[in-house]
Amino acid sequence: MSYDIRITAPSYWVASAVLILLWMLALAANDTRSDRIFGSGNAEYVRVTMASLNLFGIVAIVAFLAKIDIARGYLLIALPAGILMLLVSRWLWRQWLVAKRLGGNYSARVLLVGSSASVAAIARELGRSRSSGYVVVGACMPREQLSSTVPGTDIPVLGSVDDVRDAMTAVGADTVAVTSTDDLPPNKVKEISWGLEAGRQHLVIAPSMLDIAGPRIHTRPVAGLPLIHVETPRFSAGQRFLKRAVDLVASVLGVIVLSPLLLVLTVLVSATSMGPVFFMQTRVGYHGREFKMIKFRSMVVNAEELLADLRAKQRDSGNEVLFKMKDDPRITGIGRFMRKYSLDELPQLFNVIGGSMSLVGPRPPLPSEVALYAQHVHRRFLAKPGITGLWQVSGRSSLSWEESVRLDLSYVENWSMMGDLVIIGKTAKAALAPGDTAH
Template sequence: MTLLSEGRRRLTGATTSRALQALPVAALAIDFGLLLVTGTLASVGRERLEVFPESVRVVSALGLAGPLILLGWLVTLAACGAYRSNVFGAGTDEYRRVFNASLLTAGLVGVGCYLARFPLSRGFFLLAFLVGVPALVLGRVVLRKALHRAHRQGHLLQRVVIAGSLAHIDEIASVLRRESWLGYDVIGALTPPTELSEESATGIPVLGNAEDATSVALHSRADVIFFAGGALGSAGQMRQAVWDLEHEKIQVIVAPSVTDISSDRIQVRPVGGLSLMHIDPPAALDASRWGKRAFDVIGSLLLVLAFSPLLLFVVWRIKAHDRGPVLFRQTRVGRDGAEFSCLKFRTMCVDAEARLAELHAQQGYDGGLFKMKDDPRITTPGRWLRRFSVDELPQLFNVLFGQMSLVGPRPPLPLEVAGYDGHAQRRLRVRPGMTGLWQVSGRSDLSWSEAIRLDLYYVDNWSMMQDLSILARTVGAVFSSRGAY
């Protein structure tokens, strides 16, 4: 079956699940349950902990105030847009709305009780918001994780039609396919009248003319229309398309030709009726400043102290196995092309390098990072060292020496750097890292081009919050052992 016939079959098949429309209701139910638990814990905690000594009048007033506060909290969440369907699935807007609504609720309760001279229990107030705010945010995190898992398994998808030139259509479709957790299922494309083709280069069926976006979207039962570059000839046509779709349950998304740029670097400013997108310069220089360096030094020192018993055990285990050297030193390329000796615990037999050419021939190696599953050169202790990334702990000393960072692009080999194109050279603008986006996204399971893309994204969009997020995700990546071999 051809890609074109497959696309047409999907158009006439079962519609995509509409269960996504129940997401706001599910979020409301989760919030209601969490607030009930929060209210119970706050009431019990106030009695058990005796945070503040309170009179009988204050305690009796809690039976009225408690339910009203929790109900008002839900109303404030709804008023702040925490249940709008467009906040679920991606971005920080959902969490920000929940957090801001919770702070607003706390402020309104405090001011209201003061003005009305209502004797609200101070212990209940503190415990309710100290427990409730993190609980609500955590509930949204769990809901989002479940939604992403369903998307990756092919459930709760939104049917997408992309309008634009064929080149822009394939570019956006490749991103949507790669980021399957977004839940977008591309069912077809719309092209301008000047481009006549039955399908795009990647096999997306062309359903019609971009100027007929409304009728085609309704006929194909699309949930979302992406308007990419070259879709329509004027702003008036775009405005008319939005008007035509305003009474339909079809979401309109404008997809500019901007990829791999974090939202922190993008600002949309309305000027004279135009929504102008301002893009800040890449943050590579920020990733090399003293703040990140201080964080690396302090963090690596603390980690060396914390892991010192494990380090001593590994040294003994490697020596006891074959009496060979404990450390494996390999030349890697660091910031600005400077070479250094990258330290690892030795996980392979002592003649591993001599056997490398033979394995290259067997595996059909054609460049990039060479790794293979069930490598015959790996020793018995080396298997569990690699599985949990313990072999990389000596790189903490590379971090102390200023050759590496705790978070950054993977340190490349000189042979890899020799084959870099102009884009890949940007990886060398910052110190390489012990962990990075490449590791928390699959490590050795990633293709060479995907690993480069993630490293470039990190270099251009660095932030300290991103570093902390990657470090937190590294713990899960290590214990899951995904891509570690």
């Protein structure tokens, strides 16, 4: 004889309480508040989502085996609603934490130890991402490389690699980041770790590998050596299919939802200046293939004829390839408004539907720019160009050429669907509050 256990209405309150308790335990078991991931990157959100999905999978299996009758509607509502609430609460908490970190609070005080060049490189990277929770307060270098400050910064050099303990005390550092080991005496890293206070002070090894995503890096102890394995960037057929499916569905829905706005902009462009509504320009895309990129025309009709003269008069500082002018006289009145809020790029949704572009990807360059590329820059063509990308949410026109390339190559080599969603979210935020970087 078998019995089915049916949960009645009052019992759902008990079931909900048990489920919440199990959910909290699942989040704790998956270390979703680990110091290593809390407040930065996507790993926190991924762990929260996976812990929730695994818990509900286990609940469904147990309910089936024990013949417990739980209404499917209950689970179908509880799972997405719970995940959404968790992610939103984590995001709100992160915004508060980022604001505090930008003010110098809730951040590790870092002492960099290594060669002058490696210390300067890591200091620049950490300076760019203050929200990550690391504030560089000083540095120690080999005696033959000592200077008053870290090159290119105002970070003080507090002594040689033999003065780490005294330097930490002097600036109140709680973290030592070793940026290179080649210039350190044998066993020096061990000596530094032995001198740290357990639980209060930490040692971080910062190898000279920039723009490599965490999932591609694995440590493997071999004969007492902590070897770091870096996986070769891979973009499988399944990943390409997923990205294309998301692009197609989202762009079609985008065109449908935004059709009234597209119509209004079409009328405004046509009514406020002479010339065609759309601007078609040849760009270089996936695998180096050229395509016609569509935008709302935001400049006067003879803009290309005026380019050579303007290029000679004004270029962005440090940008040897891209031409961007803050107060470009070729831009029309409605064009300036559209560019400020990135509305001129909305027709590129049709490029996405056609398959020549993606929602997120590297910046689509001009053929004349590609002619000036160094060999390694061509790696950006391993992915379809995007309407938005890391370059779009990291400074846009204010970026130097080197920074633009670094961000594009970082995207290509570290692509993930979650990363795309984060970039889309940041793009929406940047479009609503564009600041001074949209030219």
